[in-house]
Amino acid sequence: xxxxRSTEEIALGIRRRVFEHxxxxxxxxxxxxxxxxxxxxxxxxxxxxxxxxxxxLIPGPFAGVPALGNDAYRTGAGYNGxxxxxxxxxxxxxxHYALVAYATLIEVGRMAPEGLEMFNKDGSSVEMIGAxxxxxxxxxxxxxxxxxxxxxxxxxxRKRRGEPGRTWVFMSDGEVQxxxxxxxxxxxxYHRIDNxxxxxxxxxxxxxxxxxxxxxxxxxxxxxxxxxxxxxxxxAHKLDQIREAARTPHRGKPLIxxxxxxxxxxxxxxxxxxxxxxxxxxxxEEERSSMNKEIARSLRVDPVAYEGxx
Amino acid sequence: xxxxxxxxxxxxxxAYATQYPxxxxxxxxxxxxxxxxxxxxxxxxxxxxxxxxxxQNMMSFAGGLGLAGYRPFVHTFGVFMYRRPYDQLxxxxxxPRRKVRxxxxxxxxxxxxxxxxxxxxxxxxxxxxxxxxxxxCGDATEVxxxxxxxxxxDGPVWCRxxxxxxxxxxDTPIRVGEIRVLSEGADVLVVxxxxxxxxxxxxRAAFAKAGLSIRHLHLHTIKPFDASAxxxxxxxxxxxxxxxxxxxxxxxxxxxxxxxxxxxGVGKRLMRLGLRDTYAHGGSRPYLMRYYGxxxxxxxxxxxxxxxxxxxxxxxxxxxxxxxxxHSLVKAEAL
Numbered sequence: 001x002x003x004x005r006s007t008e009e010i011a012l013g014i015r016r017r018v019f020e021h022x023x024x025x026x027x028x029x030x031x032x033x034x035x036x037x038x039x040x041x042x043x044x045x046x047x048x049x050x051x052x053x054x055x056x057l058i059p060g061p062f063a064g065v066p067a068l069g070n071d072a073y074r075t076g077a078g079y080n081g082x083x084x085x086x087x088x089x090x091x092x093x094x095x096h097y098a099l100v101a102y103a104t105l106i107e108v109g110r111m112a113p114e115g116l117e118m119f120n121k122d123g124s125s126v127e128m129i130g131a132x133x134x135x136x137x138x139x140x141x142x143x144x145x146x147x148x149x150x151x152x153x154x155x156x157x158r159k160r161r162g163e164p165g166r167t168w169v170f171m172s173d174g175e176v177q178x179x180x181x182x183x184x185x186x187x188x189x190y191h192r193i194d195n196x197x198x199x200x201x202x203x204x205x206x207x208x209x210x211x212x213x214x215x216x217x218x219x220x221x222x223x224x225x226x227x228x229x230x231x232x233x234x235x236a237h238k239l240d241q242i243r244e245a246a247r248t249p250h251r252g253k254p255l256i257x258x259x260x261x262x263x264x265x266x267x268x269x270x271x272x273x274x275x276x277x278x279x280x281x282x283x284x285e286e287e288r289s290s291m292n293k294e295i296a297r298s299l300r301v302d303p304v305a306y307e308g309x310x
Numbered sequence: 311x312x313x314x315x316x317x318x319x320x321x322x323x324x325a326y327a328t329q330y331p332x333x334x335x336x337x338x339x340x341x342x343x344x345x346x347x348x349x350x351x352x353x354x355x356x357x358x359x360x361x362x363x364x365x366q367n368m369m370s371f372a373g374g375l376g377l378a379g380y381r382p383f384v385h386t387f388g389v390f391m392y393r394r395p396y397d398q399l400x401x402x403x404x405x406p407r408r409k410v411r412x413x414x415x416x417x418x419x420x421x422x423x424x425x426x427x428x429x430x431x432x433x434x435x436x437x438x439x440x441x442x443x444x445x446x447c448g449d450a451t452e453v454x455x456x457x458x459x460x461x462x463x464d465g466p467v468w469c470r471x472x473x474x475x476x477x478x479x480x481d482t483p484i485r486v487g488e489i490r491v492l493s494e495g496a497d498v499l500v501v502x503x504x505x506x507x508x509x510x511x512x513x514r515a516a517f518a519k520a521g522l523s524i525r526h527l528h529l530h531t532i533k534p535f536d537a538s539a540x541x542x543x544x545x546x547x548x549x550x551x552x553x554x555x556x557x558x559x560x561x562x563x564x565x566x567x568x569x570x571x572x573x574x575g576v577g578k579r580l581m582r583l584g585l586r587d588t589y590a591h592g593g594s595r596p597y598l599m600r601y602y603g604x605x606x607x608x609x610x611x612x613x614x615x616x617x618x619x620x621x622x623x624x625x626x627x628x629x630x631x632x633x634x635x636x637h638s639l640v641k642a643e644a645l
Binding site for chain 2: 065066067075132138139141143145147149152153157158180184190191
């Protein structure tokens with residue numbers, strides 16, 4: 001399934017949707033849209049081989065958790081199409097990027113815009129931290145660091161059966177503070193799981209602030225290579241570099257694209273909020289109003305008319 | 311003398327897993343011979359995955375295999391399968407109801423490895439995890455049937471598995487959800503699981519001599535649990551209930567009995583025997599069972615305490631404890 005629009009247009013659309021949503025809700029994961037828009041737009045619009053969605057464009061309400069007898073339960077993977085052997089799979093490992101991932105689904109026509117209106121509303125499946133049942137999600141990844149291991153298991157299992165579809169993980173650099181990431185890379189290398197791919201949003205930010213101020217992780221590329229993976233550094237906002245990186249030979253090894261990103265890309269006024277970028281909640285009506293005007297100008301849209309604005 | 315079966319898991323797992331070469335996978339975390347799957351690894355490498363000492367990855371990886379449609383049997387010491395990778399067990403296996411079979415070896419004090427090796431609170435943890443099924447082996451026949459029993463479950467299963475030289479106490483396989491009724495007395499109900507069942511059986515003759523009529527139940531299925539069956543047995547005895555388990559008394563089968571009795575408003579006494587809010591330490595199994603009150607003599611004292619009566623049963627009145635050959639290849643203490 002290919003979208004008619006360019007990946008650049010989709011990336012801009014993602015930023016605009018997340019901006020509009022965050023202004024309207026007085027906060028949101030704005031910075032993640034800045035850093036990751038091109039990566040998610042590229043995955044969905046170009047790189048991933050996905051079938052047509054199998055779930056309704058407007059997400060259904062929360063239908064319970066997996067339990068014996070809950071036959072209504074389903075994951076949100078259907079927004080990425082059916083789990084057929086030839087198709088790729090995608091895990092959003094840092095589930096905190098859910099808002100950006102939902103915006104991506106809308107931009108590529110896999111979810112209706114109404115889906116975002118349900119974000120973080122009681123009784124909705126469009127949860128703030130993407131759950132298994134949230135659109136585009138297939139496993140729980142809200143606890144950081146577990147996504148790559150799950151994908152490695154899925155990829156190994158698919159390879160054993162000779163399935164051509166690849167398993168992709170969208171990751172973040174903060175996750176590599178978790179030791180499990182390194183266990184996963186070592187295991188994937190040892191078992192030659194080369195149908196495993198990841199693109200990591202290297203924005204150098206985490207919940208407490210800049211990673212260098214929390215616990216610096218050093219040279220991620222060198223570490224991945226030492227653990228047996230193949231890593232390629234790219235500029236996260238240059239699509240040609242990402243495209244080329246995905247073609248890097250990696251026989252017998254997982255490929256991890258390190259996408260060096262700017263946490264302010266497309267919304268330069270967010271720099272005023274540094275280092276508190278993980279979840280941007282406006283501290284005053286004045287700040288909300290001025291961010292509304294300035295970011296709107298940067299994104300070439302009108303400021304958002306929200307409740308209370310005059 | 312009780313028949314001792316050597317390494318029943320090794321044979322049983324191989325016989326079962328090879329029936330499903332495309333669905334069942336054998337995962338190991340650097341304890342392959344310690345979990346008796348070294349022969350399987352050597353003979354069926356295409357079904358074997360070595361994931362090293364990296365349990366966090368192994369649990370999520372197993373979840374991914376489950377998502378891919380496989381039924382992984384994860385092998386390591388029980389304690390290593392939930393303490394460190396608890397988050398992964400929860401998010402990658404239990405929540406999504408992956409058909410992962412968690413084969414936890416060396417339950418409770420069956421290892422001399424001390425605190426770091428002894429899973430003394432795993433049942434408590436697993437009982438509180440939604441979607442989890444819990445099975446525990448009490449003899450060689452149950453070890454031989456645990457693979458098929460676990461694999462019949464539509465979801466994750468926690469198994470307490472015995473290795474090495476294992477006594478044969480039963481002649482029928484595990485039937486998930488059923489309670490084994492080992493004696494049908496009318497005075498006191500004794501409920502045991504795992505290795506403690508053999509201990510209770512050792513005291514059987516002594517109780518009969520003392521004129522005490524014991525109703526003895528063995529639980530191999532701890533979750534889900536049929537409360538009504540247990541209640542029927544509780545109603546069938548005059549005095550009360552004594553539980554004995556290779557586990558802390560909080561959250562295990564003692565707690566299970568307490569919950570069942572309280573929920574139903576049963577006004578009988580309950581004596582919970584097991585590790586009493588304490589860690590164990592390193593030592594031989596008979597020593598630890600005596601020291602921590604998990605053996606036949608502890609059961610005798612528990613029943614005496616419940617009834618407020620002494621029966622003059624001493625160590626000499628109990629059936630002989632098994633003495634394992636500590637130099638044999640199948641010694642239970644090998645790390």
